Amino acid sequence: MMMMSMEGLAVKLPSFSQIITNPNHHSFTHKPFSLKFRFNFRKSSSSLASLSVPAAATAPVSLGHSTRPDFEILHQKVNNGSKLVYLDNAATSQKPSTVIDVVNNYYRSYNSNVHRGIHFLSARATDEYEMARKKVAAFINASESSEIVFTRNATEAINLVAYSWGISNLKPNDEIIVTIAEHHSAIVPWQLLSEKTGAVLKFVSLTEDEVPDIKMLQDLLSKKTKLVVVHHVSNVLASVLPIKDIAEWAHDVGAKILADACQSVPHMPVDVQNLGVDFLVASSHKMCGPTGVGFLYGKSELLEVMPPFLGGGEMISDVFLDHSTYADPPSRFEAGTPAIGEAIGLGAAIDYLSQIGMQKIHDYEVELANYLYENLKTVPGVRIYGPAPSQTVDRAALCSFNVDGLHPTDVATFLDQQHGVAIRSGHHCAQPLHRYLGINASARASLYFYNTKEDVDDFVRALVDTIGFFNSFN
């Protein structure tokens, strides 16, 4: 019988799956999507019925295993010859070959300045650049692509809101609500802003479960509140905030809401219209895209009345000696030559992620998150921060932790040097949070969809060895 369907092809899976999981088999690294080998058995398919399929062939290959071949960088040895186990994804993600190829191809084939030129290369660059903008808009379900402003990163996007929206909308004694668990980029711009405008910052602290206290946030909201700035997913606590609810409460008192989605957009479906946020920021480099580009989503009616942030070319309409008029959003907020190739690369990253499906990525990561948490918890002396996962509480696939009697930097150094395991140690740009928790620093292991349970096993094994090593010295 001819095997025409994908299901039929899947019968040969045992050997294919070995190829996929063998990191040294480079023939797959150039295939943009190894996902063709995903196991979508339709058991009712008649093409399968006549073939005797051994049980092992139906074992699903995890998303981590199926996507790993797309990431050459993961297949290397570091330091003393240990294989790299990359668990620092909350800091930055790796890029699939397809994204690297797209950026490469931009520079090789059609690099040209956007928006201004009328020649062939410029037209193509402009098309691709604007297509990337449309892809970002579609990815987060913005209603128009003009609601997407390309910035250098999420930090710049927040500063844009602070300097543009903030300066023209905040008066002395207006209140800005943030949580103590915010990333520095979501605290410092507002501190700078409060110095300029006289607005006051109010901080929401944590509950006993180590999540931001939503009740306290509600209590802090008042007619004086003009802006609420919250993370969607915490890069330290791994907790997830109910953004949709918070947006409603903020709007009820006439305040705007800015969501820091750096740790959510890469890992789950995010729908800005559904969430109801006024502003949302994210970075390309955390979602398989290049560094150097990020974006601000802002509701059209807000962006339209916001004054410029940076001044220069592209954001103007007419320039005279004594004054200038400004372009419409998003151009108004995109002064100068943008990171063209990188934005196009972000578009390719979005294509790649969409091909897998954000819900699928999220579901796999919930599985990984639980596996990481449960296994890390078994290591004696380890203290994990943030809420425990449960039926009602999903954690992101990351754990910030400390080991009794050891400095996280020592732990991370030994893990790297002796075991090739890459984690982060420090305050993860969240000093107020660390101070609140009573610690100076923590270690953090953070996963992405190309990590596997084996990565977690390697990490835990290495951690146990590390702790044993340091304890033997005391």
Added chain:
Amino acid sequence: MNSTTANSTVASVFKPPQSHSIPPLNSSNRSPTHIQFKPDHSNLRAISTTSLQTPHPITPPQPPYFPANLTVSEKLQILISEFKSLPEPIDRVKRLLHYANLLPPFDESRKIESNRVTGCTAQVWLDVMMDDNGKMRFIVDSDSEITKGFCYCLIWLLDGGSAIEVIEIRVDDLREMNVGILPIRASSRVNTWHNVLISMQRRTRDLILQ
């Protein structure tokens, strides 16, 4: 060469044992900038010398004269070759942890904000003094054992040095100390020793300007 010259040549590189030991600091005419040591600190240099001369796979060069007369750059070479002789990261970490244990205790009351070295991922306290001979003395502590080990090496390099030696040592000279432990050559908050060195230099400068 007459005997006088010969003797003076020898004398310049060979100090008699008694001047090797750290001068008694419990002298009565201490000024505020010359902070007294606890008596057991007086063995600091002796301990540090001994530990670095214990048998290693590759023994660092045995100086023919007392280590008190090693220049900073000579000490640096010893340090670098010592770490280079340990190819396995686990051995380098072990060596650093061993050194960490050799650091004398840091008075808790001296763990004040002005003694904190800022910009490090680990917490580091540094106290900087000038002894009665005008030499710079340093004591250091950290909550990270590996950092303590690094700082021990830094102290060994610069403790007892002249203010000029401390100020003039270039960060680049010390980059080799990164060998094997942190592959990062550039200075950053992760290079705690870099921040500690900068702090040592700044405070040395402040002390001599007083």
